[in-house]
Amino acid sequence: MSKNFTLVAVFLIIAATSYAGGYRVALQGQRALAMGHTGVAYVNTAELAFFNPAGLVFLENRLNISAGVSAVFSDVTWQNETFGQTSDTNSPTGTPFYLYGSYAATEWLSLGLAVYTPYGSSVEWPTDWAGSHLVNNIELASIFIQPLVSIKISDKFSIGGGPIFVTGNVNFNRNANRTLSDIDGDRSNITVDDSGVTNWGWSLGTLFNITDDFRIGAHYRSEIILDSKDGEATFSNFPNDSGTPIVVSSTTVIPSNGTTGFTASLPLPAEMTVGLSYDMSDKWTFNFDFSRTFWDVYENLDINFSNGLESINPRNYENSSTYKFGVQYVANETIALRAGYYFDESPVQPGYFAPETPRNDANGFTAGLSFNINQKFAIDASFLYLRFDEVKASYDYYQENGQNVPFKGTYKSSAFIPGIGITYSL
Amino acid sequence: MKYYIKYMALLAVLLTACEPEFENSIEDEGFYSNGDVDFSNFVAVGNSLTAGYGDGALYITGQETSYPNLMAKQFSFVGGGEFNQPLMNDNLGGMVLGGQQITENRLVLSVGANGPAPKRLAGNPTTEVSNLLTGPFNNMGVPGAKSFHLLAPGYGNPAGVASGASNPYFARFASSTDATVIGDAAAQKPTFFTLWIGNNDILSYSTSGGVGVDETGNLDPSTYGSNDITDPNVFASVYSNLVTALSASASGGVLINIPDVTSIPYFTTVPYNAIPLDAQTAAFVNQSYADYNNAMATYAFLGYISAEEATARTINFQAGQNAVVLSDEDLTPLPNPAGGTLPMLRQATSEDLIVLTASSILGTLADPSNPSSVIGVGVPLSDQYVLTTTEQASVTAAQTSYNATIQALAQANGLAFVDVKSALAQVSTGGITYDGGVLTSTFVTGGTFSLDGVHPTPRGYAYVTNLIIKEINKTYNSTVPVVNVGDYNTITISNDVN
Numbered sequence: 001m002s003k004n005f006t007l008v009a010v011f012l013i014i015a016a017t018s019y020a021g022g023y024r025v026a027l028q029g030q031r032a033l034a035m036g037h038t039g040v041a042y043v044n045t046a047e048l049a050f051f052n053p054a055g056l057v058f059l060e061n062r063l064n065i066s067a068g069v070s071a072v073f074s075d076v077t078w079q080n081e082t083f084g085q086t087s088d089t090n091s092p093t094g095t096p097f098y099l100y101g102s103y104a105a106t107e108w109l110s111l112g113l114a115v116y117t118p119y120g121s122s123v124e125w126p127t128d129w130a131g132s133h134l135v136n137n138i139e140l141a142s143i144f145i146q147p148l149v150s151i152k153i154s155d156k157f158s159i160g161g162g163p164i165f166v167t168g169n170v171n172f173n174r175n176a177n178r179t180l181s182d183i184d185g186d187r188s189n190i191t192v193d194d195s196g197v198t199n200w201g202w203s204l205g206t207l208f209n210i211t212d213d214f215r216i217g218a219h220y221r222s223e224i225i226l227d228s229k230d231g232e233a234t235f236s237n238f239p240n241d242s243g244t245p246i247v248v249s250s251t252t253v254i255p256s257n258g259t260t261g262f263t264a265s266l267p268l269p270a271e272m273t274v275g276l277s278y279d280m281s282d283k284w285t286f287n288f289d290f291s292r293t294f295w296d297v298y299e300n301l302d303i304n305f306s307n308g309l310e311s312i313n314p315r316n317y318e319n320s321s322t323y324k325f326g327v328q329y330v331a332n333e334t335i336a337l338r339a340g341y342y343f344d345e346s347p348v349q350p351g352y353f354a355p356e357t358p359r360n361d362a363n364g365f366t367a368g369l370s371f372n373i374n375q376k377f378a379i380d381a382s383f384l385y386l387r388f389d390e391v392k393a394s395y396d397y398y399q400e401n402g403q404n405v406p407f408k409g410t411y412k413s414s415a416f417i418p419g420i421g422i423t424y425s426l
Numbered sequence: 427m428k429y430y431i432k433y434m435a436l437l438a439v440l441l442t443a444c445e446p447e448f449e450n451s452i453e454d455e456g457f458y459s460n461g462d463v464d465f466s467n468f469v470a471v472g473n474s475l476t477a478g479y480g481d482g483a484l485y486i487t488g489q490e491t492s493y494p495n496l497m498a499k500q501f502s503f504v505g506g507g508e509f510n511q512p513l514m515n516d517n518l519g520g521m522v523l524g525g526q527q528i529t530e531n532r533l534v535l536s537v538g539a540n541g542p543a544p545k546r547l548a549g550n551p552t553t554e555v556s557n558l559l560t561g562p563f564n565n566m567g568v569p570g571a572k573s574f575h576l577l578a579p580g581y582g583n584p585a586g587v588a589s590g591a592s593n594p595y596f597a598r599f600a601s602s603t604d605a606t607v608i609g610d611a612a613a614q615k616p617t618f619f620t621l622w623i624g625n626n627d628i629l630s631y632s633t634s635g636g637v638g639v640d641e642t643g644n645l646d647p648s649t650y651g652s653n654d655i656t657d658p659n660v661f662a663s664v665y666s667n668l669v670t671a672l673s674a675s676a677s678g679g680v681l682i683n684i685p686d687v688t689s690i691p692y693f694t695t696v697p698y699n700a701i702p703l704d705a706q707t708a709a710f711v712n713q714s715y716a717d718y719n720n721a722m723a724t725y726a727f728l729g730y731i732s733a734e735e736a737t738a739r740t741i742n743f744q745a746g747q748n749a750v751v752l753s754d755e756d757l758t759p760l761p762n763p764a765g766g767t768l769p770m771l772r773q774a775t776s777e778d779l780i781v782l783t784a785s786s787i788l789g790t791l792a793d794p795s796n797p798s799s800v801i802g803v804g805v806p807l808s809d810q811y812v813l814t815t816t817e818q819a820s821v822t823a824a825q826t827s828y829n830a831t832i833q834a835l836a837q838a839n840g841l842a843f844v845d846v847k848s849a850l851a852q853v854s855t856g857g858i859t860y861d862g863g864v865l866t867s868t869f870v871t872g873g874t875f876s877l878d879g880v881h882p883t884p885r886g887y888a889y890v891t892n893l894i895i896k897e898i899n900k901t902y903n904s905t906v907p908v909v910n911v912g913d914y915n916t917i918t919i920s921n922d923v924n
Contacts, residue, residue: 075445075446076446077446080910081907082907082908083907083909083913084452084499086453130910179885181487183547183918184486184487246537248542248919254919388446400912405862412446412448413446
């Protein structure tokens with residue numbers, strides 16, 4: 001029963017299980033995803049609006065539209081052998097989506113619009129599970145809306161980019177600490193909720209056509225910090241309904257049940273991708289992308305409540321890399337088949353493995369196909385299987401009585417993500 | 427196209443079935459081993475400690491963290507079965523008999539104008555003793571029970587509760603009016619058992635400051651008062667019967683010994699020198715004891731008492747912290763020249779144990795209209811608040827004998843023996859580290875003992891659970907997992923008090 005126990009432990013906000021390191025959701029185009037989520041130099045569809053807007057100006061058609069949605073079936077199971085504890089997430093199915101369009105205004109200028117959901121998370125552990133002092137459940141969603149220009153500087157070289165408007169929501173619940181409860185044993189917990197948190201960012205890319213068959217590209221998307229200021233924090237099941245905190249001692253304060261404001265910041269980190277695309281023949285294309293996500297911006301998740309409490313949660317993420325490979329085989333005029341692989345490094349460092357983001361390194365295996373209904377319409381399907389090793393890990397920075405209390409265990413994650421989309425070109 | 431959509435739907439259904447799985451899941455059979463014993467029907471027999479009593483009451487959340495219930499949860503990995511407890515009706519903890527409240531609600535830590543203090547939780551308790559429960563119950567812990575009570579027919583007769591002839595807790599779930607605790611336990615044919623009994627055989631004497639009688643030598647427990655020390659031979663005979671009854675059907679079991687009273691905050695919280703005085707007041711008080719002190723010197727000179735006793739009985743206050751003045755029935759009675767006998771007074775020494783409940787009267791006025799009637803200074807602290815060295819010796823002698831019996835019977839029957847006495851002594855002297863700090867026996871803040879100063883907190887019970895599980899694993903070659911002590915609560919804070 002110390003200040004840390006009730007005050008510091010009281011909270012944090014975000015983070016999550018998702019489908020690329022941290023809370024990055026790398027599902028921004030069914031064709032690219034089927035090829036290991038490569039596409040920075042792959043001039044094929046309006047998916048370029050996300051992967052590299054510089055390429056839009058090289059698309060053959062005047063109007064290009066791509067849209068799609070994925071269904072994320074992702075679960076995590078945890079156990080602690082020492083104490084005989086086990087828990088499984090029962091996370092709702094995530095449905096990240098995208099909508100891209102580009103229009104060739106002139107020979108050298110294309111305009112575009114992209115709407116996509118690159119960051120988000122949804123993890124639901126059983127309420128009051130062994131790690132409930134770290135997270136019971138979290139729902140994080142963000143939508144990026146980006147107008148684009150793509151300019152052909154020469155037949156070999158183009159640039160593209162645009163400002164990004166982001167709107168995000170968060171809902172996060174966890175218990176105040178490992179033991180605090182009301183008289184009936186119902187665990188004291190806090191929910192933070194905010195929606196419509198907005199901010200601006202930008203992205204810029206370039207593309208080189210080294211030959212007709214060989215391209216290289218680079219694309220940078222800026223960091224965007226979501227500052228939550230108008231949200232509501234709800235304190236529930238504390239043994240105090242008085243409306244004012246019970247000060248037991250200088251180190252033990254029991255907040256009252258009720259709602260209060262809070263402020264918190266969640267960074268959506270910058271991402272740099274470089275890559276190549278090589279048409280080996282009329283039928284075969286090979287892509288390689290390398291992405292670096294600048295997670296080191298995510299050092300702490302600090303929540304300051306209007307009632308004077310605060311919660312400091314070290315995250316200490318490090319920059320992470322993703323290595324992505326994909327191939328495409330155009331079987332005939334109707335069918336194109338794709339497959340890919342990527343290795344996704346986790347930004348989570350040893351000792352910082354929190355169950356809101358129980359992410360270790362992943363191997364992604366992808367496959368998919370396009371079915372051309374006619375000259376204009378195609379259906380795109382993809383499938384991603386993320387394979388994780390079983391990992392023994394801990395989060396060491398939760399504190400009680402001023403000392404770190406590690407939360408340890410063995411985690412095993414899995415993710416199966418089918419997706420479907422359409423491509424329209426005119 | 428239609429086919430395609432169909433297949434996608436099918437795929438989606440398949441995917442939801444693909445949950446991640448461990449190579450070696452703790453839920454797999456054989457991950458943990460039951461060793462040489464059968465945990466399928468576990469029965470725990472004992473007193474309030476077994477029931478999960480704490481904070482001066484028995485209530486649901488406390489029962490949920492009773493050590494037998496925590497053990498049963500861990501036993502579920504090694505073939506353990508259901509574990510039923512005679513749950514109370516609420517989390518207030520008080521009991522009602524015919525609408526009349528007969529036991530108090532639980533204690534909570536309340537923060538008032540004078541800072542935090544234990545208070546009784548407000549509310550009308552709903553556990554009506556006459557609403558009988560239908561068993562059998564795996565947790566046969568009966569608060570208040572002494573060793574011989576477990577063999578006493580009618581100890582759970584509802585008709586005897588009002589008069590004090592039977593036990594209200596057992597009355598709620600005894601199988602019949604003349605049932606015995608041990609009979610109801612053995613009738614369940616336990617495959618595994620724990621027995622932790624004998625605490626109250628010395629504890630009620632101790633908590634009442636030794637106002638009872640040390641019955642050593644009296645072999646008839648039916649003549650004992652409620653605050654008496656049970657004769658060690660009675661204990662040995664009763665305990666042996668209990669072990670025999672429980673062992674009849676069991677593949678294994680655990681015997682737990684009796685901790686020292688000096689390990690619990692009830693006896694270690696109030697210091698012997700609890701009286702702060704300034705020089706002026708000390709001189710004034712000394713003046714009023716001058717006649718008594720002179721009398722002691724005289725009686726020592728005349729040989730009525732030893733020089734040591736005279737020194738011990740000489741009252742002397744100084745500026746600073748002073749030892750409490752108390753009555754001690756073991757002092758030599760001395761004639762009062764003015765008639766009758768002199769009061770048997772002395773100041774406490776560091777060897778005396780002043781009980782927790784003295785804290786609410788020490789320093790208050792025995793007679794509100796008389797400013798020199800401060801209890802512990804001008805008026806002696808009465809015998810029921812002090813466990814003197816003589817009384818402690820009686821307690822220790824009985825306890826040592828009980829513990830020897832328990833250990834010998836464990837050895838003779840191949841049962842696990844848990845030395846809670848040594849473990850709690852360690853909590854009391856140095857503390858035990860756990861992942862969130864150190865467990866000590868400090869009142870309120872130590873984490874081990876609840877607000878009644880005698881019974882453990884849920885965290886304290888979790889610590890005891892681990893002591894037992896480790897001993898089981900050692901004795902029976904099993905690998906039952908321990909519990910995470912830091913996951914269990916300590917004291918409860920609430921301002922919803924009377």
